[in-house]
Amino acid sequence: MFGRIWAIALNTFREAARIRVLYGILVLVAGANLMALVLGQMSIHEEQRVARDIGLAGISLFGSLTAIFLGVFLLYTEVQRRTIHAIVSKPIERWEFVVGKYLGMAIVLTILVGLFGLAMCGMLTLQGVGVSSAVVKAIVLAWFEVLTVAAIAIFFSSFSTPFLSGIFALAMWSLGRVTPDIQAAIEHGSAWIQATARFALEIVPDLHLFSPSGRLVDSATVSVHGDFITWGYVGLSALHALGWIAGLLAIACLLFQRRDFA
């Protein structure tokens, strides 16, 4: 079983590595870090803060957008180009194919987040600041966010076109980032807003968990520039991500199982 999943993952990695847009995104992230350097110089003794904020925002934003892009295209193009015909006619279960595709994407995204993180750490080192454990925790959290977004995209891609999947995944990602605001709407909004907000909270993963800087955690405000969350928090957030990833992939596998490849 793992051999077949690994074969698909390896092939997906090869396929994704050929997508030139990814190299463009790498250039964008390098550019964002350079911009952080310039903006830092323009600030009053806030160079490190600017570098951290822009670096982490870049990982989260570009990582998630890349995850959506890969997720909505890589599975769909297999069906569209009919490359899947020669694959699922071999002794591989369809769920193994979906999991293999996700695993391949996860490897690509892990390498991208790793490169983004290295660029950011390089920038911080250039500025004479060490890489704190808070920064490492923030990068790990961003990585789990990106992996969750990839699962969202592949879930929609299992039954929809890239355009619709992209819109749905972007909407879910955006809602997931503002779950505290949705929570607030439940407390203060009218009846129908409350009902809608409650429903939204049920169907979106709490992606806000993965960018806790500036939020209240256990009655204390945490910041990547000062007192940050514990590794225990990172572990719990990882479990939250893994739960969503497993759930979304399970539904994607069920939907994919029922599809005709005509």
Added chain:
Amino acid sequence: MFSGPVPETENVIVVRDLQKTYRTPFRRRKVEALRGISFQVERGHIFGFVGPNGAGKTTTIRTLMGLIRPTGGSATILGHAIPSRAARFKVGFLPESPYFYDYLTIGELLDLAGRLFGLEARERKQRADQLIDRVGLGRARSQSLKKFSKGMLQRAGLAQALMNDPELVVLDEPTSGLDPIGRKEVRDLILELRDQGKTVFFSSHILTDIEAIADQVAIVARGSLQASGTPAELVKRTVLGIDVKVRLAADVGIDELTAGASHVRRTADELAVTLAADADVDAWLAAAHAKGARVVAVEPRHETLEDLFLRQIAGADAASAATEGRV
């Protein structure tokens, strides 16, 4: 205790009343792609599946290979009800107009196929090398599939279908897009597979290919099976007519010779006619001799698979038109 599948005699494929109905996305109109197809494929035979475009050949094959779920009926492959992963271990499949990952080389494609069949690394390498040479792609080893011609892709598809040394080989239009030499090579490969004891199920538009190599034939049209059996059973051996060709000067009148002929072709110095099966050929030849003709050929005309095919398709079209008329 025996827990494997129960073999259904020596039939490698058994299809019973297989149906597939699609619904159009918005109007939910029914489209019947398969209307209850039944046939069997015997072990060690070459089975030719023939029909016009849109007849249901590819839908049948994709249903057998687990790509499409049937809406009715049943089928077994090597004793396993479809879709069966266990059966797919022993089946090699070449899809119609095969699409592969164009960034891979032929070696990488075969390695991927071998991994999906669970072959060990050494076996994958050995088998891939053999197959690359067998399908004549040795010189293209280092090229990506993107640079392959259609014929080369077809060969690559055949190689990946044979990676698991299958008992049953299913080929959807294997000679499509190939030049005459390529078609001959594919036909030879199919015959070689049968000689190795494998069963080959292949679809084709090209009736001469089917007639040349198939042990069993099924004709499908409009989602229904029109006829099936061995070519000898299907094609009538009775004489349909007699083709006569004579050399004859251009200025000689031929009215007497062409009366009653179903087909006449006149060139500068030749006359070819098709006479009725019960025509008096001796009398016709005597009349031709009297006009100074010299006999080139006299040949009885039997029904061909093409005649049968055209007759069956015309019948299916007429039946379908009658049904639609009633509706």
